[in-house]
Amino acid sequence: MAKNQKTYYEIAIEKGYSRRDFMKLSAMMAAFLGLESSSIGQVARALETKKRPPVIWLHGQECTCCSESFIRSSHPLVADILLDQISLDYTETLMAPSGYQAEKSLHDTIEAYHGEYILMVEGSIPTKEDGVYCCIGGKTFEEVLHESVDGAKAIVAWGNCASSGCVQAAKPNPTGATPVRKLVKGKPVINVQGCPPIAEVMAGVIVHLLLFGQIPELDRLGRPKAFYSRRVHDTCYRRPNFDAGLFVQSFDDENAKRGYCLYKMGCKGPVTYNACGVTEWNNGTSFPIKSGHPCLGCSEANFWDNGPFYEHLPKFPGFGIESNADKVGLGLSVATGVGIVAHAISTNIRKRKLIQEGECEPEENES
């Protein structure tokens, strides 16, 4: 299998891409990684000379939207080279072999490239009932993951499922869906968040791993800082409307037509870290807010449980589905006001003697 390793450049040329296409990819990747234009050459050189690292791409509890997103990357080379080639080793959805052959290919890669391959995981890992909710080739996904983790050089968790459990981990989490980070000890896990992550972000992470041979700088939640250091809110083109206090109040009002801020429609942009406002989606065509829909916060943990999607304040636990902190707070204020009035009345009755004479009843007097 070792002979199999080619550089990305070799693969691109074999596939009939021109050097010009290749250089475009290098420039794009350098831009996504936030590098200076002078380093485009370094990116190209890395793609030309460095051997493609073997990759195992596992699928657990997920919908494959991460893979779907990735193959829709704006530059055809990204999907063609990166995905096509990395799928060679093992990825359930796209690889050629099936059955025992496929399992053998996984096993072979783990053996032959121990300590060298990159493990990419799409999907969460069910842990309840010994993990029976997701079995592949007669093994639970948890077992497959643990087998693959030992020899991995780096681990990439694609999407919200692998990073924080996504919809499977939403309450009541019947399968005990668990993100990769909680099951892997002592190895760096890169959380490429989003449901799905942006294709260019995924490609950018792969190129970074390849180019520098080390994991990118991560934030405190394990996300690459290059793409997740800023809030969607801070890069949103509707932000001036927020600062001007111009808000959409309903999806069919005049303000929505004018493209005002979706803050009051439950936009989670102010609490969501992602690159949507910068790279956008589908070759820079649009992103949810640009299409008039509030951000759901899909690159944040528990975004399914932090609803409602279309209201600014989350529901208040224990007070029913229509509750939020303001409604509960107002209710408590009214209750407090009633209590104060009751206490004031009680004071005038029970402490009448004290109020009038400045002394308690002799028999009640204390000290």
Next chain:
Amino acid sequence: MDKALQSERMLMHPKYVWEVPVRIYHWANALSIAILSVTGYIIGDPPAIQSASEASYSYWFGTVRYVHFIFAYVFLVNFVFRVYWGFAGNRYANWRNYIPYSKRHWMDMWEITKVDVLQVKCSNNPNLGHNALASFTYFLTFLAFLLQVLTGFGIYAAMSPAWFPQLFAWVPALLGGDLLTREIHHILMWFFILFAMVHVYLVFYHDYIERNGVTSSMIGGWKFQEEGKEEREIELDK
């Protein structure tokens, strides 16, 4: 003449209780909490204005947030100062008043509950400083201050390039994201609103039944104590 006005409890001794720094702290705190609550509520639920104007003509929501951030710093500095004064100030301001570490403190709290909350017992021997229940409540508010500072500066960290808010960047990470951090920050605002309601009422209440000038004491610093009553304060191990 009315009987109450001829009360024999006329011989009251003035006692200096709240020092100048405590009084300044109190009013700075009250002002910043009021402004932070109002601006914070507007930030959480802004009035939507039907307007055909362009965003470039207005910045009012940005200004509301700016005021909130400014007073967040005022609040924090004031709070830190009060913690310091808990060590430097007089016995009524001392930090030992606030933490119920002794059995006697808990007994006193139950006593105050019986006299002032449940009103099943009559007593006319008010504390000069905070009573046991009040000081415990202030201890809880100090914890709320701390949580509010942690969550507030935690979410502010992402919006500011300054070094100081970055010291709080671990808070949202610990809580798993900005949304829960913001939610806690928002819920705590209601704690302050409820606290303020009860606090102001109880000042009226104590002034009404105890005649010791508690309302003006936070302006002038002086309270009154009846002749012959011994000081009934929380024991400080000094």
